[in-house]
Amino acid sequence: MTAVTKLSNHRASKEELLNYYEQMLLLRRFEERAAQLYTQGQIAGFCHLYIGQEAVLTGIKAATKPEDDQITSYRCHAHAIACGVEPEAVMAELTGRETGVSKGKGGSMHMFDPEKHFWGGHGIVGAQISLGTGIAFANKYRGDDTICVAYMGDGALHQGQVYESFNMAKLWDLPVLYIIENNEYAMGTSVQRSAGNVELYKRGESFGIPGKQVDGMDILAVKAAVEEAADYIRSGKGPYLLEMKTYRYRGHSMSDPATYRSKEEVQNMKEHRDPIQQVTNMLVEEHAVKEEDLKAIDSEIKKRIKEVAEHATTSALPNESELYTDIMPE
Numbered sequence: 001m002t003a004v005t006k007l008s009n010h011r012a013s014k015e016e017l018l019n020y021y022e023q024m025l026l027l028r029r030f031e032e033r034a035a036q037l038y039t040q041g042q043i044a045g046f047c048h049l050y051i052g053q054e055a056v057l058t059g060i061k062a063a064t065k066p067e068d069d070q071i072t073s074y075r076c077h078a079h080a081i082a083c084g085v086e087p088e089a090v091m092a093e094l095t096g097r098e099t100g101v102s103k104g105k106g107g108s109m110h111m112f113d114p115e116k117h118f119w120g121g122h123g124i125v126g127a128q129i130s131l132g133t134g135i136a137f138a139n140k141y142r143g144d145d146t147i148c149v150a151y152m153g154d155g156a157l158h159q160g161q162v163y164e165s166f167n168m169a170k171l172w173d174l175p176v177l178y179i180i181e182n183n184e185y186a187m188g189t190s191v192q193r194s195a196g197n198v199e200l201y202k203r204g205e206s207f208g209i210p211g212k213q214v215d216g217m218d219i220l221a222v223k224a225a226v227e228e229a230a231d232y233i234r235s236g237k238g239p240y241l242l243e244m245k246t247y248r249y250r251g252h253s254m255s256d257p258a259t260y261r262s263k264e265e266v267q268n269m270k271e272h273r274d275p276i277q278q279v280t281n282m283l284v285e286e287h288a289v290k291e292e293d294l295k296a297i298d299s300e301i302k303k304r305i306k307e308v309a310e311h312a313t314t315s316a317l318p319n320e321s322e323l324y325t326d327i328m329p330e
């Protein structure tokens, strides 16, 4: 078993932890397979992987309701799956097939499923924050207690439209939870080199939006912080901001050689902070789960992902007539 420097201060039942283990591992194995398909030339265009950041999304989903809305950037495959889109439909979208969740026309950065309350998938850095604020406006207008979770990266946080959105969100006390997935780098620029003030969770303060920094590699810390934030928002007090301190193991996109950080830095994170390993250790040390049983779950997931990849590489390409659909609202 790999030693991790820090185990969560929070506790969870064996069933809960097994559930998180399975969910996070599914996201990781999916992305590893996506990387393979990319290098085999099965996926064209850009492709941004979520490996390393799994605890953020999984913790947020565990602390919110299925009908809450979620909107994110181009690093969106895992978000789609966590919202309930079948992995088959996500992988087939990556390979541009007709069975993809966006009928193969969106690709890696543009997948949506309104029925699952998943609103994308956006390539314009920061744009999803304005759109997410608009979704929260709609929710408030309808008078239900649904909140919108709007994710952005540490780089996106510097975009002007983010602050215009913060202002309106507080002015109208909109039910929106802003999540900064601070994985320490934008495309290749570290937070230290791009942020005048690196305490990103304070960026909403001057608008009256409370914020907290959270260990985003610790799923139980994520879940606890989001439960508190969601209660605050649902009580009608308006927006809330959480900065998740996380880390991406892979390059910004598949074409990034990642020369701006050392191999040791990445290795250190993998060895001492890995979110899945933390849950593994809790299960083994505190709940007496056998490592073989966890490996068996992993084997099942790998089998499923193999089928997912098979489906994504054998499904038909979209018909040419699809070029003319979904362009205007019907």
Ligand SMILES: Cc1ncc(C[n+]2csc(CCOP(=O)(O)OP(=O)(O)O)c2C)c(N)n1
Binding pocket: 075, 123, 124, 125, 126, 152, 153, 154, 155, 156, 157, 181, 183, 185, 186, 187, 252
């Ligand atoms: C408006 C705009 N500017 C620049 C880009 C190019 N670009 C794509 S991703 C990115 C970095 C964003 O980093 P961050 O918000 O930290 O997200 P991460 O990739 O780390 O998840 C940039 C500058 C873009 N897509 N849109």
Ligand SMILES: [Mg+2]
Binding pocket: 153, 154, 155, 181, 182, 183, 184, 185, 186
């Ligand atoms: Mg980043």
